Amino acid sequence: MVLKTPRISRQALPGQFLEIKVADSYEPFLRRPFGVHRVRGENLEILYEVVGKATEILAQKKAGEYLDVIGPLGNGFRLNITHSTLNILVAGGMGVAPLMFLAEKLAETKHQVLIGAKTKSQIFCEKEFQDLGSDVKISTDDGSQGFKGKVTDLLQKILPHAISHKPLAIYACGPRPMLQEISRISKKYNIPAQISLEEHMACGIGACLGCVVNTRAGYARVCKEGPVFDADKIVW
Amino acid sequence: MGMNPNVQVIIGRLKLKNPVLVASGTFGYAQEFTHFIDLKKLGAIVTKTITLHPRKGNPAPRTCETPAGMLNSIGLENPGLEVFIQEKLPFLKKIGVPIIISIASEEDPEEFIVLVKRLTKIKEASAIELNISCPNIGHKSLIAQDSKAAYNLIRAVRKVTTKTLITKLSPNVTDITEAALAAQNAGSDAISLINTLTGMSIDVETKKPRLSTITGGLSGPAIRPIAVRMVWEVYQKIKIPIIGMGGIIDTFSALEFFLAGATAIAIGSANFVQPRITIEIIAGLKKYLAENKIKDIRVLVGALKV
Ligand SMILES: Cc1cc2nc3c(=O)[nH]c(=O)nc-3n(C[C@H](O)[C@H](O)[C@H](O)COP(=O)(O)OP(=O)(O)OC[C@H]3O[C@@H](n4cnc5c(N)ncnc54)[C@H](O)[C@@H]3O)c2cc1C
Ligand SMILES: Cc1cc2nc3c(=O)[nH]c(=O)nc-3n(C[C@H](O)[C@H](O)[C@H](O)COP(=O)(O)O)c2cc1C
Ligand code: FES
Numbered sequence: 128m129v130l131k132t133p134r135i136s137r138q139a140l141p142g143q144f145l146e147i148k149v150a151d152s153y154e155p156f157l158r159r160p161f162g163v164h165r166v167r168g169e170n171l172e173i174l175y176e177v178v179g180k181a182t183e184i185l186a187q188k189k190a191g192e193y194l195d196v197i198g199p200l201g202n203g204f205r206l207n208i209t210h211s212t213l214n215i216l217v218a219g220g221m222g223v224a225p226l227m228f229l230a231e232k233l234a235e236t237k238h239q240v241l242i243g244a245k246t247k248s249q250i251f252c253e254k255e256f257q258d259l260g261s262d263v264k265i266s267t268d269d270g271s272q273g274f275k276g277k278v279t280d281l282l283q284k285i286l287p288h289a290i291s292h293k294p295l296a297i298y299a300c301g302p303r304p305m306l307q308e309i310s311r312i313s314k315k316y317n318i319p320a321q322i323s324l325e326e327h328m329a330c331g332i333g334a335c336l337g338c339v340v341n342t343r344a345g346y347a348r349v350c351k352e353g354p355v356f357d358a359d360k361i362v363w
Numbered sequence: 364m365g366m367n368p369n370v371q372v373i374i375g376r377l378k379l380k381n382p383v384l385v386a387s388g389t390f391g392y393a394q395e396f397t398h399f400i401d402l403k404k405l406g407a408i409v410t411k412t413i414t415l416h417p418r419k420g421n422p423a424p425r426t427c428e429t430p431a432g433m434l435n436s437i438g439l440e441n442p443g444l445e446v447f448i449q450e451k452l453p454f455l456k457k458i459g460v461p462i463i464i465s466i467a468s469e470e471d472p473e474e475f476i477v478l479v480k481r482l483t484k485i486k487e488a489s490a491i492e493l494n495i496s497c498p499n500i501g502h503k504s505l506i507a508q509d510s511k512a513a514y515n516l517i518r519a520v521r522k523v524t525t526k527t528l529i530t531k532l533s534p535n536v537t538d539i540t541e542a543a544l545a546a547q548n549a550g551s552d553a554i555s556l557i558n559t560l561t562g563m564s565i566d567v568e569t570k571k572p573r574l575s576t577i578t579g580g581l582s583g584p585a586i587r588p589i590a591v592r593m594v595w596e597v598y599q600k601i602k603i604p605i606i607g608m609g610g611i612i613d614t615f616s617a618l619e620f621f622l623a624g625a626t627a628i629a630i631g632s633a634n635f636v637q638p639r640i641t642i643e644i645i646a647g648l649k650k651y652l653a654e655n656k657i658k659d660i661r662v663l664v665g666a667l668k669v
Binding site for chain 2: 155158326335339351
């Protein structure tokens with residue numbers, strides 16, 4: 128979905144998100160968070176999956192309608208744009224959404240994109256990443272495309288080779304178990320990883336204390352201190 | 364016509380330039396809203412409840428959406444009294460609106476006395492709200508559910524402070540007027556109602572509760588009719604002012620509370636949805652009064668026609 132949001136488009140950084148009120152009614156009552164997928168001039172894109180009330184309503188919007196949007200919110204990815212670093216982007220399922228914007232910013236650097244999903248039809252943005260010049264590798268749980276297995280297994284498979292490129296940096300977004308595995312890998316191979324977390328959000332602006340994740344320094348708000356965290360800070 | 368209706372109201376010893384407050388726990392310590400509104404325009408700011416000692420709060424998930432509202436079980440996460448004074452109060456002081464500090468005890472009601480004594484010495488604490496009604500800290504019963512206990516507590520607190528005392532009541536009782544009367548008789552200057560209603564929601568697919576603590580506090584438009592009813596019941600029984608809240612999302616829902624008997628109102632969950640809603644409602648109330656040629660908002664208080 129493309130939104131014309133001149134101010135947000137100017138300010139947004141990869142990993143930041145928007146809070147969208149999809150309807151002017153009580154149903155749904157709260158806003159919903161969506162990562163910034165891409166920015167093109169004044170236009171900003173979000174990529175979403177229909178999973179419930181709010182996303183169903185979003186899917187019915189027509190070109191030219193207005194949407195009530197707050198953003199950009201949260202802390203995004205710190206970019207490592209030194210030329211020697213090999214940046215590895217790891218996406219699980221809809222986790223590709225914010226990593227596209229990151230890949231655009233890292234397009235000039237050495238980088239690889241690993242995309243994983245349950246099955247071939249759930250692999251998104253492969254071509255878009257390739258158009259950026261990204262080196263893209265795919266994994267599916269059922270083996271219908273690319274490597275058969277989890278995207279984190281794929282990562283472990285390429286790491287022994289990639290490690291010769293040190294320094295490496297990992298950026299990941301996806302389901303929680305995947306991010307936990309990324310943290311483990313990051314620690315095992317001593318590679319810094321930044322992960323984008325999700326939590327249920329009521330406000331998205333740090334006011335309700337609803338969206339916490341346990342970190343080594345105590346609870347942190349995903350919407351304010353995150354959604355991107357250093358993997359080694361999270362207590363799983 | 365250029366009519367400029369009066370919206371100033373008085374709560375205890377506090378003079379508020381308008382009757383629109385923010386509900387405790389829905390506005391943090393105000394910092395988060397600086398990007399959205401001019402904080403100076405608020406009638407008063409009620410801060411997130413603090414306790415004597417820091418509280419970590421409950422594990423996630425702490426919130427979930429429900430029909431026309433939400434459940435929360437934050438568990439009174441707060442940095443504790445001293446850190447609040449050191450780190451949060453300096454910012455609040457600078458805003459220039461009355462700061463109402465919400466406090467609660469964890470185990471021992473004596474903690475209220477310690478908190479109140481300390482806050483009484485702080486000039487910028489304009490008033491104290493006694494949160495005796497938080498449903499999310501794992502106790503089986505709340506002070507607000509036992510009128511005698513509430514009376515004794517407020518009475519003890521009253522003895523140690525001259526600051527305006529507001530008692531926040533729980534709707535999770537059979538007769539709200541009993542608790543309200545106890546608070547008035549014990550020397551509370553005002554009543555805040557309502558806190559959240561205990562509720563529960565289940566994810567049928569996983570058969571798991573949607574909150575980590577299983578039950579939590581329901582807020583939002585879903586609870587508004589209950590809140591309005593309770594304000595009306597209490598208004599008929601007590602003389603001290605009522606700060607009404609529960610599901611206010613716009614000017615018209617705010618007006619319901621004034622008509623039911625509230626002197627002031629507080630905006631809660633709606634701050635999450637529309638961070639500018641407080642300012643819109645302040646403007647909306649003034650416009651409504653002007654359009655209806657009502658000179659003073661106080662005329663509306665309890666003006667329900669029956
Ligand atoms: C910072 C952040 C960025 C996000 N970015 C994107 C994005 O770019 N694209 C995208 O498709 N989605 C994204 N999400 C998830 C998205 O917010 C939810 O899918 C959306 O809120 C669902 O709303 P709904 O009303 O359609 O579903 P609901 O009716 O609210 O829920 C349907 C089902 O999905 C589950 N669910 C809803 N929200 C979440 C969540 N946040 N975490 C786990 N389970 C959830 C519910 O428990 C329920 O089982 C992001 C979430 C966060 C926190
Ligand atoms: C996320 C959340 C946190 C809350 N925290 C507190 C709190 O710390 N102290 C308190 O007295 N009330 C707390 N409340 C209750 C609100 O102050 C208010 O009484 C209640 O939400 C009803 O108003 P509303 O429907 O407008 O939200 C909280 C409510 C929510 C939604
Ligand atoms: S969603 Fe309210 S603090 Fe993060």
